[in-house]
Amino acid sequence: MSKANIQLPIYLDYQATTPTDPRVVEEMLPYFTTKFGNPHSRSHSFGWEAEQGVEHAREQVAALIGANEKEVIFTSGATESNNLAIKGVARFYKDKRNEIVTVVTEHKCVLDACRHLQEEEGFKVTYLAVQQNGIVDLEHLRQAVTDKTALVSVMAVNNEIGVIQPLKEIAAIAHEKGAFFHTDAAQAAGKIPLDVEDMHIDLMSISAHKMYGPKGVGALYVRRKPRVRLHALIHGGGQERGMRSGTLPTPLIVGFGKAAEIARLEMAKDNERIRMLSDRLFNGINNELKDVVLNGDRAQRIPGNLNLSFSYVEGESLMMGIRDIAVSSGSACTSASLEPSYVLRALGVEEEMAHTSIRLGIGRFTTEAEIDYTVETVVKHVKKLREMSPLWELVQEGVDLKSIQWSDH
């Protein structure tokens, strides 16, 4: 395999962020230069032009998730959307309902928002465990939701392991008890078909930069019928139906809209390609290496996320070896720390296996040549690191690692 037709480094970290699609950039540029108005300026054409750009984008985003454009609130990104949905709904309904149900494998920002409500504002929060495949156990969920539950928040697609949660079923359980259902769809929008009507979703967080749009913009879908109400986090000019004040960043929103439109039109085609590449990567590695474990459910997942444990090889050392391939060990937000991923731990993955995990993220711009180069590079370095690994050596000698009493340091 030659490097001739590949540009290094190879980007395989599509869950952390995606490159902005050139078609998106092109759409955005005029809004910096000639159509630069403040979309809230009602007195001149600059403002109207910007407003039209924003409203068109709102339709594009709404179309991606089967919503009405009036139900789409623009925010600065999924973190803000998640904070707004969870804190906003909880605070609005707290007199009648003061419980929240979420899942241990949620994104940090969902967990932290819930923890804040629990520790600072007296809410009761239930953190549901997941099954070994990463999927929520619906029976457990049904037991956790009560008629005091204000909100059930379960992510659509997990950022670390790519598993898809049964949204429609979860919504039904939440609604049985009159709770609202929020889903963090940052990793799902544009990757799997989403329809807020069919799935009965009340609130949904979306991020532009996870679907080939720009960073710094996202959306929160807020259902109008039956109406979901929430307390705003940012106050002021009363933009976004009073739920989110602040000058709307027109170019970012226009880019987000374009990204949503492209995702809607090309999702099937993209997914087919990504699935082919994903299989090629998975099979290529497994044909050459034994003891490689795929984390998360095999079937109920997006194809663009392969979270693999390379037994007996520490993940960071592997990342260092394959330096010209950008991947992640654990989620991007926490990978500066040495703790093994809480998501993998929640699946019951042993700590030593969690330390051997790498997330390979495949996306729209990944090529076959890049995948082949990745297979070759990963295999080479795993073999080298295993030769260097005392654990591999012990296992080859027939020693059961669990029989050794390890020292902690």
Next chain:
Amino acid sequence: MDNRLAYLDYNATTPVKPDVLARVAEALVIGGNPSSVHQAGRLARAVVDQARDAVADLVGASPEQVLFTSGATEANTLAIRSLAAGAARAQRVCAATRILISAVEHDSVVGAAYAADLPVEEIPVTAAGVVDLAALERMLGAGGPAVVVLMLANNETGVIQPVAAAAALVHSFGGWLHCDAVQGPGRVAVDFEALAVDTLTLSSHKMGGPQGVGALVVRHLALVSPQFVGGGQERGLRAGTENVAGIAGFGVAAHLSANDVARSNEINELRRDLEVELQKIAPDVRIFGTSAERLPNTSCFAVAGVAAETQVIALDLADVAVSAGAACSSGKVRTSRALRAMGVPEDTASCAIRVSLGWNTRRADIERFLGAWSELMDRRRRREPKAA
């Protein structure tokens, strides 16, 4: 800029400068999440760090004091909520018991103040639009520790506020001062140390940078209690993947706005000539805030009997963009809070429009405005020969 149009609404938003746009476009395509440890992530991190240095330089703060946000509205909310709730706890001193805001603050400040769980009082301004420091002193003395909010310069009239003096006063009473400085950079020097405020808001798109990014400059990080949590960005004080391209552009805009301040004499001259001409065209024009120190770029004026609505529509048809009141009112028809606070009667205030100049304003733009405006005034004279 397009020759066809005269854009004179820089206090609402500014066109992005070419160098800024180049940097934004470049940063959009580099990709990478600043939290990722691989090369792409580190590159994005470096872009953010570099911009942070530039923004810190702009106001003479240190980079550690700069937190990036999604814009000024978020920064104002973050500051007010933090000072109202978190600051006291972090500093282990008496908590704030009330919020005092000047009567001419921006909507985002007003909204955040009334949404906090403390009583809010408004500090009056003089007829010139300057905050009444004697009144502030009386108010500070009449109750417990206060969070005070005072803008650097008013968005509607351009009147500059005595922020440093107010900060000294507020601190002598054991309170905190937040300053919304969005209209300052590029027009006047903004010095975080000299102003001696606790927190200060900046907005990229008011200084030739992109929309969707702003900053809160803070005296001590302990003052901040985060509103968005989860992810640990901005030292845990503002979670969310950084708007890398926007921040990159903000950095360049911050760097360039020093040159704009140098050019402020030129802008000031254009404004002076504009106002001389206004008075020639309509001797009964009333220009607001002229007896106070004003930003060099802003002119807010009214001619009784000619509704602001009428003026902006006629001007827009003539390809001139100005504004009636603040842009952030989301279409709500109401008169300016600033003018009302200055004691301007409702019927005059409803005739006020704002012309605001900026980095790409040329004399031709002013002339185009004057041409269109004088035509408008002529029509009025013909219709109402005996107008007061």
Next chain:
Amino acid sequence: MAYGEKLIDHYENPRNIGSMDKNAQDVGTGLVGAPACGDVMKLQIKVSPEGIIEDAKFKTFGCGSAIASSSLVTEWVKGKTVDQAETIKNTEIAQYLALPPVKIHCSVLAEDAIKAAIADYRKKAGKVAHAAADEPAKVAAE
């Protein structure tokens, strides 16, 4: 995080990878760390009758810094007496490789590994009369 040149060099071209016969009388073996913590180092020294370390080998499961730290110490101990090798401090390792603060523990582990290998060697040397040496893994677990 960006890594220093020396660290990268030791990671990419690790010195003295391998294993020696852990049952040999002149070989001391240290096995420290734990898989659950994400790093395990096995360090072995071969000592001449004069008490000079004439060979050293390592295997490491761990991040790049852990690999580089163990590779470095195998270089440093060769040619030294056992007593001299025992004085190697983790701070020297961290400084030489310019380890970032979050990776200092890797140098601590490397120091532990030398000490464990020396202890194992001394235990064997003191028990020359006895037939069998203890399992090195158990030494690590002390």
